[in-house]
Amino acid sequence: MENLQLIIPELFISIMIMFLLIFGVFKKNSSQLVYNLTTVSLVAALALIINLDAQIESSLFNNSYNIDSLARFMKILLILSGIFVMLSSSKYIQISKISKIEYPILILCSILGMMVMISSNDLIVFYMGLELQSLALYVLASFNRDNLLSTESGLKYFVLSALSSGLLLYGCSLIYGFSETTNFNQIMVNTKEIEYGLTFGIVFILVGLAFKISAVPFHMWAPDVYQGSPTSVTVFFALLPKIAALTVFIRFLYIPFYELGDQWQMIIIFLSIASMVFGAVAAIGQKNLKRLIAYSSISHMGYALAGLSTGTTQGVQSSITYITIYLVMNLAFFSCLFMLKRNDEYYENIDDLSGLSKNHPLLSLSLLVVLFSLAGIPPLAGFFAKFYIFVAVINEKMYFLAIVGLLATVIAAFYYLRIIKIIYFDPEKEKFESKHNLGLKFTLVASTFFILAYFIYPSGIVDIISQININ
Amino acid sequence: MNFPILSSLILLPTIGALFIFFVRSSNSQYQSSKYVALFITLANFFLSLYLWIVFDKSIVDFQFVEEREWISGFVNYKVGVDGISILFILLTTFITPICVITVNATIKNRLKDFLIAILILETFMIGVFCSLDLVVFYLFFEAGLIPMFLIIGIWGGERRVYSAFKFFLYTLLGSVLMLVAIISIYWITGTTDVIKLYELGIDAKYQNLLWLAFFSSFAVKTPMWPVHTWLPDAHVEAPTAGSVLLAAILLKMAGYGFIRFSLGLFPDASLYFVPLVYTLSLIAIIYTSLVALMQEDMKKLIAYSSVAHMGFVTLGIFTMTQQGIEGSIFQMISHGLVSAALFLCVGVVYDRLHTRLINRYGGLVSIMPKYAIVFMVFTLGALGLPGTSGFIGEFLVLMGAFKKNILVATIASLGVILGAAYMLWLYKRIIFGKLINEDVKKMVDLKRFEIVTLWLLVLPIIFFGFYPEPLINSIEVSVANMIDMNDFDKINKLALGD
Numbered sequence: 028m029e030n031l032q033l034i035i036p037e038l039f040i041s042i043m044i045m046f047l048l049i050f051g052v053f054k055k056n057s058s059q060l061v062y063n064l065t066t067v068s069l070v071a072a073l074a075l076i077i078n079l080d081a082q083i084e085s086s087l088f089n090n091s092y093n094i095d096s097l098a099r100f101m102k103i104l105l106i107l108s109g110i111f112v113m114l115s116s117s118k119y120i121q122i123s124k125i126s127k128i129e130y131p132i133l134i135l136c137s138i139l140g141m142m143v144m145i146s147s148n149d150l151i152v153f154y155m156g157l158e159l160q161s162l163a164l165y166v167l168a169s170f171n172r173d174n175l176l177s178t179e180s181g182l183k184y185f186v187l188s189a190l191s192s193g194l195l196l197y198g199c200s201l202i203y204g205f206s207e208t209t210n211f212n213q214i215m216v217n218t219k220e221i222e223y224g225l226t227f228g229i230v231f232i233l234v235g236l237a238f239k240i241s242a243v244p245f246h247m248w249a250p251d252v253y254q255g256s257p258t259s260v261t262v263f264f265a266l267l268p269k270i271a272a273l274t275v276f277i278r279f280l281y282i283p284f285y286e287l288g289d290q291w292q293m294i295i296i297f298l299s300i301a302s303m304v305f306g307a308v309a310a311i312g313q314k315n316l317k318r319l320i321a322y323s324s325i326s327h328m329g330y331a332l333a334g335l336s337t338g339t340t341q342g343v344q345s346s347i348t349y350i351t352i353y354l355v356m357n358l359a360f361f362s363c364l365f366m367l368k369r370n371d372e373y374y375e376n377i378d379d380l381s382g383l384s385k386n387h388p389l390l391s392l393s394l395l396v397v398l399f400s401l402a403g404i405p406p407l408a409g410f411f412a413k414f415y416i417f418v419a420v421i422n423e424k425m426y427f428l429a430i431v432g433l434l435a436t437v438i439a440a441f442y443y444l445r446i447i448k449i450i451y452f453d454p455e456k457e458k459f460e461s462k463h464n465l466g467l468k469f470t471l472v473a474s475t476f477f478i479l480a481y482f483i484y485p486s487g488i489v490d491i492i493s494q495i496n497i498n
Numbered sequence: 499m500n501f502p503i504l505s506s507l508i509l510l511p512t513i514g515a516l517f518i519f520f521v522r523s524s525n526s527q528y529q530s531s532k533y534v535a536l537f538i539t540l541a542n543f544f545l546s547l548y549l550w551i552v553f554d555k556s557i558v559d560f561q562f563v564e565e566r567e568w569i570s571g572f573v574n575y576k577v578g579v580d581g582i583s584i585l586f587i588l589l590t591t592f593i594t595p596i597c598v599i600t601v602n603a604t605i606k607n608r609l610k611d612f613l614i615a616i617l618i619l620e621t622f623m624i625g626v627f628c629s630l631d632l633v634v635f636y637l638f639f640e641a642g643l644i645p646m647f648l649i650i651g652i653w654g655g656e657r658r659v660y661s662a663f664k665f666f667l668y669t670l671l672g673s674v675l676m677l678v679a680i681i682s683i684y685w686i687t688g689t690t691d692v693i694k695l696y697e698l699g700i701d702a703k704y705q706n707l708l709w710l711a712f713f714s715s716f717a718v719k720t721p722m723w724p725v726h727t728w729l730p731d732a733h734v735e736a737p738t739a740g741s742v743l744l745a746a747i748l749l750k751m752a753g754y755g756f757i758r759f760s761l762g763l764f765p766d767a768s769l770y771f772v773p774l775v776y777t778l779s780l781i782a783i784i785y786t787s788l789v790a791l792m793q794e795d796m797k798k799l800i801a802y803s804s805v806a807h808m809g810f811v812t813l814g815i816f817t818m819t820q821q822g823i824e825g826s827i828f829q830m831i832s833h834g835l836v837s838a839a840l841f842l843c844v845g846v847v848y849d850r851l852h853t854r855l856i857n858r859y860g861g862l863v864s865i866m867p868k869y870a871i872v873f874m875v876f877t878l879g880a881l882g883l884p885g886t887s888g889f890i891g892e893f894l895v896l897m898g899a900f901k902k903n904i905l906v907a908t909i910a911s912l913g914v915i916l917g918a919a920y921m922l923w924l925y926k927r928i929i930f931g932k933l934i935n936e937d938v939k940k941m942v943d944l945k946r947f948e949i950v951t952l953w954l955l956v957l958p959i960i961f962f963g964f965y966p967e968p969l970i971n972s973i974e975v976s977v978a979n980m981i982d983m984n985d986f987d988k989i990n991k992l993a994l995g996d
Contacts (some may be wrong), residue, residue, distance in 0.1 A: 422685050434674065489570065
């Protein structure tokens with residue numbers, strides 16, 4: 028039981044969930060306090076993870092729970108994003124009147140679920156983590172229950188996500204049936220021969236996972252859910268579940284199914300190309316910023332999958348780099364969105380940005396940087412993200428994928444440019460409020476600075492990621 | 499390690515931009531930010547002038563090379579200059595302060611932002627000309643799109659949005675294939691360091707595809723027919739300073755890229771694709787000259803003439819002879835000066851009458867005599883009259899072309915006649931003729947800062963027209979080395995059957 032210290036962060040978060048639940052029920056009007064305590068406990072969890080000895084790589088509970096460099100990095104990423112999401116959206120929650128004690132607790136629950144997913148090395152543990160995060164997310168999506176769109180998005184997400192979980196579970200059962208085990212490492216050992224049932228199992232699992240990261244053609248929920256949910260939940264949706272789902276993708280593809288590369292490689296390439304192209308094309312006509320960023324994130328997931336499809340360690344590392352930079356860019360984008368506030372009302376249409384640069388030069392400059400970075404124009408961070416992916420892809424001689432991906436960036440550049448055009452070239456509208464809370468400002472400045480200054484020392488993150496051990 | 503002079507050249511404008519950005523803005527301080535920008539760009543000019551003086555013109559190798567680790571184990575930040583790139587750096591640092599001087603008259607709103615954009619753009623332009631690593635080159639090459647997009651889009655004319663988008667997307671589409679090629683080169687040879695690549699060479703079986711990928715980017719940027727259509731739009735809508743930078747420097751990035759990368763890295767493929775480049779260049783020279791004849795908008799006419807002039811440049815580069823390549827480089831420098839000057843001239847009358855339509859003018863000679871003189875010098879420079887820098891470039895290019903292919907050279911010579919036709923006709927319609935328009939009579943002659951900027955451009959055009967030696971001197975060794983290194987001479991002789 029001495030291994031228990033390795034899951035202290037998870038245990039800590041579980042205890043905090045229970046404590047905050049009781050605390051919130053017994054103390055009246057404590058929603059803001061609970062919210063702040065949640066942020067604090069996330070910071071504490073981050074400290075606990077960093078405090079763990081990085082050298083230890085071990086499997087707990089009969090090899091069903093992995094503590095390795097991948098899990099460690101992804102958990103740090105996850106909790107950091109969680110902290111920034113909490114910091115940036117605190118004001119929004121108060122103003123949108125969804126400041127209830129359940130809100131931060133649900134966020135903690137889903138973060139716990141994601142941590143379990145990230146570390147899982149067993150079908151059952153993985154599924155447990157997945158359901159924990161999903162159930163919390165269903166409620167969060169419909170948290171603004173008096174709002175029609177929010178309720179609709181919650182229900183929609185629930186129905187579709189439950190369907191995909193069902194498919195995933197069916198895939199798991201097939202895998203179990205053909206390999207006689209639920210442990211990832213054992214599956215790899217037991218599945219040397221390719222059988223139809225096994226391939227079916229892989230396909231079902233990949234479909235379920237593709238749904239979770241909203242890859243085309245399993246993306247239909249994303250635009251509606253992004254638009255309908257409260258913005259504070261949308262930013263959560265755009266960041267954290269992607270980290271967890273991508274990690275699970277990596278684990279599935281590179282541990283149990285590693286030997287079956289030719290079975291899944293075409294599927295991933297298809298998902299990747301479809302997501303990149305569809306995400307870029309469909310975003311062109313959008314009027315709502317949240318909906319647009321949903322399509323944009325579909326497209327970005329396509330690039331992350333392109334890295335995975337190579338089947339090499341380098342490819343996986345490029346995907347991890349990509350998701351890291353993607354997180355920062357989206358965080359910066361949503362921070363800007365949180366600043367579009369006037370008389371206690373938030374604005375989220377592209378037209379509302381018209382002429383923003385005249386009244387809010389700094390905010391517009393950040394948006395400019397973020398949007399060019401999302402479009403992948405050098406010397407901003409977004410370019411490097413794509414660059415690493417293409418380096419990995421071209422190394423495997425997958426030129427078609429690389430060229431389609433690059434052409435998709437040109438299409439995508441169009442709609443990012445359109446937003447810039449509206450901000451900078453169009454006539455100005457009414458001013459927005461210029462007072463914001465410190466957490467939001469800090470988030471925006473930090474993330475924009477990261478994007479801008481990334482090129483000065485691009486090796487930093489790559490060096491850390493290159494130490495991640497996949498197999 | 500010596501003083502990193504090239505990195506200072508690259509960074510200085512950005513530091514200036516940051517300085518202007520962080521100084522609080524109020525109307526009275528607009529002037530001060532202008533002086534800061536002027537000071538920075540002039541300092542940069544003198545720094546590059548110093549670089550040119552210290553530069554040893556008799557050595558083949560790259561000089562002032564700086565290298566440091568950047569993306570670990572993959573790409574190094576590496577800059578350096580040879581005789582070719584140093585001229586382009588000088589051109590950049592010479593044109594940018596002139597642009598800064600002109601902003602007073604042309605930019606009415608958000609002067610501060612405009613200066614920042616220009617300074618950032620200068621950083622990227624200098625970066626392009628001295629980077630010695632393909633990835634670093636690509637980074638600077640692409641990054642220049644951002645400030646230029648904003649310059650056209652924010653301070654442009656009526657159809658600025660359309661033009662800015664067209665400019666951005668055309669160039670981006672062209673360059674993405676180059677990125678694929680650069681990464682492929684890395685995996686084929688294991689490096690993206692240009693000097694190492696010159697030594698290693700690239701296997702001939704990969705060259706054709708790689709050449710095409712680079713070509714797609716440079717052809718759009720040059721621009722060559724048939725992907726030149728973004729240029730007239732961008733020129734017409736951009737503010738004067740934007741047009742000047744676009745014509746004088748941004749277009750030269752592609753010509754520079756052809757010499758440095760297409761010829762240098764893919765010599766076999768370059769030879770293979772010579773007919774393609776000849777054809778496109780000739781079409782550009784003849785067709786766009788004819789189109790220029792038909793233009794009613796001054797800026798559009800000059801834009802089309804730029805395409806024709808760049809046709810000479812590509813033609814000269816791909817003759818792969820000493821004269822041809824030298825002529826191309828000379829033509830690029832000369833065109834950089836002349837087209838910048840012509841756009842400034844258009845800017846001068848546009849600021850007064852707010853129209854660019856040629857037929858609204860006429861008879862300016864009696865109202866603006868000083869203007870008529872400088873405009874004449876630039877017109878003659880553009881059509882390549884002996885005694886102006888334009889002549890030397892075109893002459894050398896045609897000499898190179900005659901050495902290789904008489905038919906091509908003859909057709910290209912026709913372009914010179916057409917060039918004279920549209921430029922002189924433009925001059926006649928604007929400067930001579932009857933004073934019809936009442937508004938024209940109210941126009942005032944050149945103001946002091948206009949005289950300064952325009953005469954600053956007249957001097958080098960005439961000086962290098964009579965005495966091209968300093969420029970030729972600087973590029974001679976580098977060009978000879980390039981031809982030597984890739985055995986172009988031998989191949990030329992083989993082709994001629996000697």
